[in-house]
Structures are given as C-alpha cells and as structure tokens.
Amino acid sequence: MRGPVSEGDWRGVVRDVRVTGHRVTKRATHGRDKLLREVAWLKALPPKAVGYFPRVLEVRTGEGWAEYDMDFCPWPDMSRVLVDGTLTVDEAISGTRSLLGFAFDVLYADHHRPAPEDFFHVSYVDKFWRRASAGRGMSERFDRLCSAEQLDIHGRVYPSAASLMRELQRDTVLLARLRPPCLGRFHGDFKYDNVLFEPATGRFLLLDPRGSTVTGDSDSDYMEDLAKLRTCTRGLYDLVRAGAARVSEGEGRISWEWASWAGPALQRFSALDAWLVDELSVKARARRDADWRVRLDVLMPLLLLANAPFQLAPVNPRTEDIALVLHATGVRLLAEALELHGTRDLGVSP
Ligand SMILES: Nc1ncnc2c1ncn2[C@@H]1O[C@H](COP(=O)(O)OP(=O)(O)OP(=O)(O)O)[C@@H](O)[C@H]1O
Ligand SMILES: [Mg+2]
Known part of the structure; x- marks a missing residue:
C-alpha cells in the first residue's frame, strides 16, 4: 500500500533510546509515524524471523509522540x-x-x-x-x-x-x-x-x-x-x-x-x-x-x-x-x- 510521500521527519527528528534495567524504550516525537510503522512491521514479522528482531513489549502513544519497549540485548x-x-x-x-x-x-x-x-x-x-x-x-x-x-x-x-x-x-x-x-x-x-x-x-x-x-x-x-x-x-x-x-x-x-x-x-x-x-x-x-x-x-x-x-x-x-x-x-x-x-x-x- 502506498501512503503519502513524505521526506519524513528527517529534519529536527527527536528520537531517543533509553535503557531501564532489562528494558529499552525507543521514543520518537517528530518521527512518531515512522516509529509506529517500525512497530507495525516488527509485529507483522513471519514466525521464522521473530527471534532475529527485538520483541515489542509495549507501545505508548500521545499527542506528537510514540514509544515502545523491547528487551535489552x-x-x-x-x-x-x-x-x-x-x-x-x-x-x-x-x-x-x-x-x-x-x-x-x-x-x-x-x-x-x-x-x-x-x-x-x-x-x-x-x-x-x-x-x-x-x-x-x-x-x-x-x-x-x-x-x-x-x-x-x-x-x-x-x-x-x-x-x-x-x-x-x-x-x-x-x-x-x-x-x-x-x-x-x-x-x-x-x-x-x-x-x-x-x-x-x-x-x-x-x-x-x-x-x-x-x-x-x-x-x-x-x-x-x-x-x-x-x-x-x-x-x-x-x-x-x-x-x-x-x-x-x-x-x-x-x-x-x-x-x-x-x-x-x-x-x-x-x-x-x-x-x-x-x-x-x-x-x-x-x-x-x-x-x-x-x-x-x-x-x-x-x-x-x-x-x-x-x-x-x-x-x-x-x-x-x-x-x-x-x-x-x-x-x-x-x-x-x-x-x-x-x-x-x-x-x-x-
Ligand atoms: N533492544 C536493544 N538492546 C540494546 N541496545 C539497543 C536496543 N535497541 C537499541 N539499542 C541501542 O540504541 C541504538 C539506537 O537504536 P536504533 O538503531 O533502534 O535507533 P536510532 O538509530 O536512533 O533510530 P533511527 O535510525 O530510526 O533514528 C542502537 O544502535 C543500539 O546501540
Ligand atoms: Mg539505528
């Protein structure tokens, strides 16, 4: 499916990756949609591919931001x-x-x-x-x-x-x-x-x-x-x-x-x-x-x-x-x- 053409969010993208204990949280503000596409892609992986990518543990979104948790590797x-x-x-x-x-x-x-x-x-x-x-x-x-x-x-x-x-x-x-x-x-x-x-x-x-x-x-x-x-x-x-x-x-x-x-x-x-x-x-x-x-x-x-x-x-x-x-x-x-x-x-x- 084709979506809108966008140069994304590449200018002024604010993303960060935080580690808390065994969890990693990846967060995006300007790149919110891109992060949500990443989550959707990870969730739709075929079973054979799953172990080679981080497992999405939890997703949280708000106005202008989104973040997801994964296991720390x-x-x-x-x-x-x-x-x-x-x-x-x-x-x-x-x-x-x-x-x-x-x-x-x-x-x-x-x-x-x-x-x-x-x-x-x-x-x-x-x-x-x-x-x-x-x-x-x-x-x-x-x-x-x-x-x-x-x-x-x-x-x-x-x-x-x-x-x-x-x-x-x-x-x-x-x-x-x-x-x-x-x-x-x-x-x-x-x-x-x-x-x-x-x-x-x-x-x-x-x-x-x-x-x-x-x-x-x-x-x-x-x-x-x-x-x-x-x-x-x-x-x-x-x-x-x-x-x-x-x-x-x-x-x-x-x-x-x-x-x-x-x-x-x-x-x-x-x-x-x-x-x-x-x-x-x-x-x-x-x-x-x-x-x-x-x-x-x-x-x-x-x-x-x-x-x-x-x-x-x-x-x-x-x-x-x-x-x-x-x-x-x-x-x-x-x-x-x-x-x-x-x-x-x-x-x-x-
Ligand atoms: N699950 C994880 N376990 C350990 N380290 C991680 C994990 N996820 C990310 N990291 C660390 O954080 C860094 C940045 O993560 P990631 O590549 O997902 O984001 P990014 O490059 O900042 O994102 P983008 O390219 O979308 O701007 C990785 O290179 C890695 O060192
Ligand atoms: Mg990277």
Whole structure:
C-alpha cells in the first residue's frame, strides 16, 4: 500500500533510546509515524524471523509522540566493534555471512511482487531531488559543496551530484536495468550500526527496521538493503561517522586524510567488502538476478547522497565534516558506477 510521500521527519527528528534495567524504550516525537510503522512491521514479522528482531513489549502513544519497549540485548553494536577492532576480520565475515543467510533465506523469501515500471524513479530519483532540496540552507559548508558545478575530490574532478543524477535520468538503457526483477519485504536500514552481534556465538539482533519505502510502500528491492550494507564496507559510513576523516576543503574541492588510528579499520573494511561482493554474487545469481551488480553499484552512492544531510542534525564542524565526506564519497562512487554501467559519456577528468 502506498501512503503519502513524505521526506519524513528527517529534519529536527527527536528520537531517543533509553535503557531501564532489562528494558529499552525507543521514543520518537517528530518521527512518531515512522516509529509506529517500525512497530507495525516488527509485529507483522513471519514466525521464522521473530527471534532475529527485538520483541515489542509495549507501545505508548500521545499527542506528537510514540514509544515502545523491547528487551535489552547486551551484545555490542557491530559498527562500533568493527571500527575499534574488537571484532577481527574473520569474525566480521562470519557474522555478516549469518546476517546475509538470514536475510536471503527468511527476510527476502517473499520477493515475488513485480516492480512497477516507475519503481526506480519514484524510489530513488525523486528521493534524491527531494533530499537535495531539503538539505539546503542548513550548513554553508555543505551548501557550497553541493552547489559546486564540479567537484575536485582528492585531485580528480567529478560532475556534481545533480549533474550525475541528470545524466542517469537521461540514460534510458541503464534505467531499464535498474528496475528490480521483483519486490518484497526488506529491512530498510540494513547497516552495521543496526546490528547487535555476539562474536562468541555468532548470534545477532537486527534493530531499527524502516518497515517501508519513502513512498510508504512496505515492499522494496532487496538490493537496497545490501547497497545500504555496502555504504559501510565500501562507503566507510561507520568510520566517517566515528570522526576518522580529517577534511580539508576549498572552492569546489574536498579531500581528507584518515586519522592514524583508522588504518587497521580501513583494512578490515576493505577485506570485508571484497568478501561481501563475492558472497552477494553467489546469492544474487542463485536468485537469477541478472542485473544485481548494476543495482548494487548505483544504489549504494544514492543512499550515501541521501543520507549525508541527515548528519547535519545538529549542525557543527564535526557533523559537517561527516556530511561532506559522505556526500563526496557518494559523488565519486556514483560517477564510477555510471562510468562502469552507464551507456553515456560522463566526462570525468583524470
Ligand atoms: N533492544 C536493544 N538492546 C540494546 N541496545 C539497543 C536496543 N535497541 C537499541 N539499542 C541501542 O540504541 C541504538 C539506537 O537504536 P536504533 O538503531 O533502534 O535507533 P536510532 O538509530 O536512533 O533510530 P533511527 O535510525 O530510526 O533514528 C542502537 O544502535 C543500539 O546501540
Ligand atoms: Mg539505528
């Protein structure tokens, strides 16, 4: 079912998570409807999936707010242990293998609904433009980066995100390949900061499902989840969020260096990413999903670009650095994806 298109509640969203004894309470004020969709989604899970998500114990709502209680889970957040090195590469791979096994066998088992003709456009192209305009006016630094016609990233000049998107919209051959073969249940925010993981047993708990697409539809392309996961392994989302990128910028130019403490984590993410792509190739082929790689490569940067302005709540030099790096990474990876899979010349300068 499609609901109203909304950019949600992303600006000024007030959400909090409190732990009291063995209970965790997740509360939302501006994001009330989104939280209630999350609850509805959790309650409608098929029996096989139930143990992999928090159990909703109680829901309370009032005017302008909603909250729900769940059991406290003592396992560490996978993003944190990947960044700080508590988790080895082997443990991270084995955890991700279990996560994907569950996702493919249970969560994505119902992917049978044909995708509407305009699915890619409505879900990702329109969202890109809405987010681009909603993100304007919050931070001068971010605005400057987004409005530059071309972007020099680490010495290489790329078209702006908007130009890349226009190029993508003109590439009808590529757009046809981006339409997913079918739709079904998906998590919606499938990244490591939403996974609690116990390395000793390999058990995990998946938090924070979106439960629906930007259009309010409960079904999407399973590749959206996997592209989200790859914003971590290839887009280095968790490392950037942890403040590991030291930014230097100028007019239409950005570069960054990684803090020295981030070196081992960069290696871990790189190994994990190489493994992930191999694993996805096996799993997607088993589903006879011929164009999986095209969708993965294009969706991942689109998700980074859509997420970047989210980081600006609240605006400060640290959150600005995070938003800038995520945006620039999105530009670079989108340009690379279009060069690889697009049928038109982009003109990226060496
Ligand atoms: N049941 C739980 N047990 C232990 N820790 C939890 C639990 N639920 C949430 N947390 C902790 O709180 C953090 C935030 O929770 P969650 O991801 O659900 O919300 P959020 O990311 O703030 O929400 P949103 O992305 O919708 O703004 C998690 O990363 C995790 O560390
Ligand atoms: Mg979360």
